[in-house]
Amino acid sequence: MFRLFERKDVNRQWEVVEDTLSGGRTTCCAWNRRGTMLACGTASGSIVIWCWDVRAVTREFSRSDETDEEAAATLSVQWSGDGRKIVAAKSDGKVEVWDVLEEDVRAVLSNVGLCSSVGFSAARPKGDTLVISPSVQRAPYVRGTSLRGQKEMEMPSPHDAPIPGFAVCSKNGKYIFVGDAKGVVSVVDAEATRLVRSFDVPNATMVKRLELCRNGKHLLAVTNAQTLYGFDVDDAATEASEVLRPAREYASPWASRLQWGAAAYPWNGEFVYGVSSGAAHEIHVWDRASGELKCVLEGPAEAKGVTQLAAHPIRDCAIALGSNGYMYVWSRKHVEDWSAFDPSFVTLVDNNEYVEAEDEFDAKPPGEKQTRRGQIPVERLDPDDAPDLFTGSPNDFYTDNSDDDVLHALPIRIKPDPAAEKFAAERRAKWDRKAKRREERKRAEEEASKKVKESENKDVAEKTMETKAG
Amino acid sequence: MVNVLVGKADGTCGVWDLSIGEYLGCFRVHNKAITDCSWSHDDTFIITASDDALIILWEASLQKCTKILKGHCSSVICCCTNGSNSLIASGSFDETVRLWSALSGECTAVIPAHADPVTSVNFAKDDTLLFSTSIDGSCRIWDVNTCGCLYTISLNSYKHLTNVLFSSRLTSVLLGTHDGLLCRVRLRDGTIAPILSGIRATEILHVSQLEPDCDTLVVGTKKDQFVAWRLRDLYRDTSEENVCEIKFMMKSDQCARGPRLFDCTNDGCMVVVCERHEISVYQVSHDIAF
Numbered sequence: 213m214f215r216l217f218e219r220k221d222v223n224r225q226w227e228v229v230e231d232t233l234s235g236g237r238t239t240c241c242a243w244n245r246r247g248t249m250l251a252c253g254t255a256s257g258s259i260v261i262w263c264w265d266v267r268a269v270t271r272e273f274s275r276s277d278e279t280d281e282e283a284a285a286t287l288s289v290q291w292s293g294d295g296r297k298i299v300a301a302k303s304d305g306k307v308e309v310w311d312v313l314e315e316d317v318r319a320v321l322s323n324v325g326l327c328s329s330v331g332f333s334a335a336r337p338k339g340d341t342l343v344i345s346p347s348v349q350r351a352p353y354v355r356g357t358s359l360r361g362q363k364e365m366e367m368p369s370p371h372d373a374p375i376p377g378f379a380v381c382s383k384n385g386k387y388i389f390v391g392d393a394k395g396v397v398s399v400v401d402a403e404a405t406r407l408v409r410s411f412d413v414p415n416a417t418m419v420k421r422l423e424l425c426r427n428g429k430h431l432l433a434v435t436n437a438q439t440l441y442g443f444d445v446d447d448a449a450t451e452a453s454e455v456l457r458p459a460r461e462y463a464s465p466w467a468s469r470l471q472w473g474a475a476a477y478p479w480n481g482e483f484v485y486g487v488s489s490g491a492a493h494e495i496h497v498w499d500r501a502s503g504e505l506k507c508v509l510e511g512p513a514e515a516k517g518v519t520q521l522a523a524h525p526i527r528d529c530a531i532a533l534g535s536n537g538y539m540y541v542w543s544r545k546h547v548e549d550w551s552a553f554d555p556s557f558v559t560l561v562d563n564n565e566y567v568e569a570e571d572e573f574d575a576k577p578p579g580e581k582q583t584r585r586g587q588i589p590v591e592r593l594d595p596d597d598a599p600d601l602f603t604g605s606p607n608d609f610y611t612d613n614s615d616d617d618v619l620h621a622l623p624i625r626i627k628p629d630p631a632a633e634k635f636a637a638e639r640r641a642k643w644d645r646k647a648k649r650r651e652e653r654k655r656a657e658e659e660a661s662k663k664v665k666e667s668e669n670k671d672v673a674e675k676t677m678e679t680k681a682g
Numbered sequence: 683m684v685n686v687l688v689g690k691a692d693g694t695c696g697v698w699d700l701s702i703g704e705y706l707g708c709f710r711v712h713n714k715a716i717t718d719c720s721w722s723h724d725d726t727f728i729i730t731a732s733d734d735a736l737i738i739l740w741e742a743s744l745q746k747c748t749k750i751l752k753g754h755c756s757s758v759i760c761c762c763t764n765g766s767n768s769l770i771a772s773g774s775f776d777e778t779v780r781l782w783s784a785l786s787g788e789c790t791a792v793i794p795a796h797a798d799p800v801t802s803v804n805f806a807k808d809d810t811l812l813f814s815t816s817i818d819g820s821c822r823i824w825d826v827n828t829c830g831c832l833y834t835i836s837l838n839s840y841k842h843l844t845n846v847l848f849s850s851r852l853t854s855v856l857l858g859t860h861d862g863l864l865c866r867v868r869l870r871d872g873t874i875a876p877i878l879s880g881i882r883a884t885e886i887l888h889v890s891q892l893e894p895d896c897d898t899l900v901v902g903t904k905k906d907q908f909v910a911w912r913l914r915d916l917y918r919d920t921s922e923e924n925v926c927e928i929k930f931m932m933k934s935d936q937c938a939r940g941p942r943l944f945d946c947t948n949d950g951c952m953v954v955v956c957e958r959h960e961i962s963v964y965q966v967s968h969d970i971a972f
Contacts, residue, residue: 214811217825217832218825218832246808248809263768263785265766266769266783266784266785266786268785268786270785546828548830549832552830552832552833552834553822553834554834554836555834621767621768623767624727624768624785626726626741626749627748628746628748629748629749629750629787632738632748632749632787635711635747636711636747636750639711640710
């Protein structure tokens with residue numbers, strides 16, 4: 213919704229490292245659908261969930277039946293489409309499905325083997341089907357999350373034998389894109405499990421990762437070639453062979469001779485960000501449409517390289533996961549929009565010569581209406597023209613508004629602050645003391661007034677006695 | 683379980699259970715009057731803001747004080763939580779709006795919001811925007827993430843703005859002013875349409891709406907009147923028959939799940955508007971002074 217008010221010409225490219233977050237040695241991270249929560253898998257096997265509004269850890273999931281020595285590191289985490297489940301692939305070959313609200317592991321699939329990535333299929337946002345990309349021996353396959361009786365549908369590959377690869381669902385879930393270990397990206401129809409088309413990525417003999425843009429329109433292949441290869445996706449295409457179209461390569465003369473390690477699109481797909489797999493924290497920025505290299509961003513060197521780039525689904529920021537386990541938040545520089553404070557402010561770039569009008573400082577004759585700067589016209593509302601103010605369906609700012617049941621935030625658990633209780637107790641003690649003192653003072657006054665009265669009575673009595681006697 | 687929170691001028695805060703009609707208890711930590719109190723959106727905690735520049739978070743069930751938010755320089759006038767209850771926004775007499783994290787109790791941002799005391803703050807439905815109104819006659823829209831100002835609405839003559847509500851589609855904003863004018867501002871083009879002017883020439887103190895079915899507005903005015911308006915009829919100019927004054931009615935046993943609207947009058951009546959559009963007034967026997 214904030215985008216309604218943003219200036220149209222804002223530069224959305226990431227520019228600075230805004231923050232460094234650390235919550236255990238993080239190995240992988242994933243944003244939920246609206247970017248309100250960040251799930252991080254750590255090297256100790258637990259999953260830490262950050263609340264993005266306050267940049268604080270809200271939950272930590274860890275298996276209670278595992279001791280610290282047995283716990284395997286988490287290799288990849290993904291949210292389900294409704295935000296209620298997280299699937300994590302561990303380094304001991306197990307895949308865990310966690311229920312987020314109940315903080316309990318729903319299913320542990322133990323015979324999966326080492327995987328490069330496990331995700332939920334986008335076709336069923338309830339989180340029932342998993343798309344598993346094993347690292348060795350098998351091709352990516354789709355299976356359900358329950359433990360028994362599961363049919364595993366392997367993705368057909370254009371080669372003779374099944375080859376391990378990296379599978380990503382298209383945004384509407386109808387197609388699955390597979391980049392395999394021979395450098396070929398194929399499009400598979402998800403329902404029919406039928407190979408539609410495949411493309412050879414030029415100069416690549418292995419596809420490491422596939423990154424889908426948040427708007428579902430672009431796909432990036434990170435391979436062992438010297439360039440990043442981008443595709444355009446049109447998953448609503450009637451012709452299945454038109455779903456994926458090769459677009460362009462992204463090359464950088466400043467990249468070290470090592471390969472590309474991680475890449476990402478921002479939420480609107482305007483740029484392509486790539487990190488090479490060396491020890492340098494350098495992000496190369498290309499304009500996606502033209503393929504031209506715009507700049508190279510440098511981050512803190514202590515990161516010793518970036519293992520993953522995760523772009524925020526809505527905002528112009530991203531997390532660069534360093535090899536040292538810290539998360540670096542990249543975002544654009546915030547430029548204060550002064551004309552938002554008062555519509556008549558104009559941001560000047562150069563000095564402008566201001567020519568005074570002749571009658572600038574003349575006193576205006578009374579009766580002439582003074583128009584204030586930035587005055588907004590007041591209109592009389594025509595009852596027939598009045599659209600519903602409060603009723604009516606809300607604007608669809610988000611595409612998931614139509615999906616019921618999407619979880620955007622976890623219930624807040626506030627830990628009572630002992631200092632607060634102490635403060636309250638101190639105040640109450642102070643009030644009690646004051647009340648007691650007041651009571652004592654009142655009592656003292658009463659006694660004093662009683663005494664005075666008694667002495668008065670005594671005087672009166674003596675006087676009467678005297679008069680009587682006298 | 684219908685609970686109503688009442689903040690009093692002597693710094694205590696009381697909770698009433700409406701379904702039984704019982705007084706559940708009161709908490710007292712503030713030493714000056716309470717200016718605003720509200721429930722979190724999932725009803726797990728309570729925030730009270732007071733003239734002693736503190737905002738206190740209470741546990742709804744245990745009446746234990748969970749966090750004290752210190753930081754404002756003078757009295758806090760209004761406070762509210764965002765939809766996911768992680769952030770608390772507060773506007774104060776020192777002309778700033780502060781954002782606090784409910785988890786840690788620290789101030790995450792200080793926004794130098796206005797040139798005069800801030801009278802009300804409100805979050806937009808998806809928690810990305812924050813609205814604030816102030817006595818200097820402007821209503822500003824802030825981006826919660828960057829705390830930058832996105833938009834300013836100022837009425838043409840500097841009326842004190844007391845309250846802000848927004849439509850669910852975020853196409854317009856309802857502003858209540860201090861001299862009895864309720865304005866609707868269409869956000870796209872900034873046009874202002876006065877909806878309701880001069881409810882018997884009284885001052886609007888508080889505007890609330892029934893949340894789930896938002897077509898009734900209840901406006902609390904300084905002269906101890908509570909006027910309920912049906913929004914559809916608001917567009918016709920001040921038709922008298924739609925004004926229903928609520929003074930004393932019988933206690934209704936049919937309170938639905940949770941009233942989102944309550945207001946207090948000066949003579950000890952508590953007006954509660956329930957979800958089923960029933961407006962009931964409870965005569966409160968305890969001494970309530972506002």
